[in-house]
Amino acid sequence: MNPIFKRTSIRQWTDEPVSREQILDLLKAGMQAPSAVNSQPWEFAVVTDPEVKKRLSEISPYSHFAADAPVIIALLCRKENSCPPYNQIDMGICTENILLEAVELGLGAVMLGVCPLQDRMDAMAEILDLPEGVEAFGLIPVGHPKAEKEQVSRFDESRIRWID
Numbered sequence: 001m002n003p004i005f006k007r008t009s010i011r012q013w014t015d016e017p018v019s020r021e022q023i024l025d026l027l028k029a030g031m032q033a034p035s036a037v038n039s040q041p042w043e044f045a046v047v048t049d050p051e052v053k054k055r056l057s058e059i060s061p062y063s064h065f066a067a068d069a070p071v072i073i074a075l076l077c078r079k080e081n082s083c084p085p086y087n088q089i090d091m092g093i094c095t096e097n098i099l100l101e102a103v104e105l106g107l108g109a110v111m112l113g114v115c116p117l118q119d120r121m122d123a124m125a126e127i128l129d130l131p132e133g134v135e136a137f138g139l140i141p142v143g144h145p146k147a148e149k150e151q152v153s154r155f156d157e158s159r160i161r162w163i164d
């Protein structure tokens, strides 16, 4: 099945580690995203250090479970040579590519929102010691899903205007 229709947010994982090869496949998918004027503003921090994962999981009230993920991919936006009005859109598409690749690899992941909430962005920048010009965008905890989760169809014909 097309991974778009299989993808669902996974917030519980087994202890099985995610291999370096799998992480690279996830990031390869992320970096394959389209972006405004092909500016590719993304950078990533791959976090497996338990203490850093814990601190990242405390950035928002809705992300505590991330501490239990074998790895957290921190999504970062490099401002230099980017196309600022579209940075968030570019980063969002990159994020979805990673989430879909996770499905392909039999992994489970969830997007955790950080940008544009300044307090969360500042906290993430501090934890990861981000340099000037690199902003926090979001977090993707990822691992092997603890349980199978079915996705439901959200197709809603009333959302479509046919202009003939």
Ligand SMILES: Cc1cc2nc3c(=O)[nH]c(=O)nc-3n(C[C@H](O)[C@H](O)[C@H](O)COP(=O)(O)O)c2cc1C
Pocket: 007, 008, 009, 010, 011, 060, 062, 063, 110, 111, 112, 113, 114
């Ligand atoms: C911008 C954005 C921010 C999100 N932030 C969180 C979050 O902080 N915590 C969380 O558990 N899920 C978060 N999610 C996941 C959504 O809750 C989830 O995608 C939505 O409920 C639909 O469920 P599904 O992904 O299983 O289809 C976020 C998703 C997006 C796109």
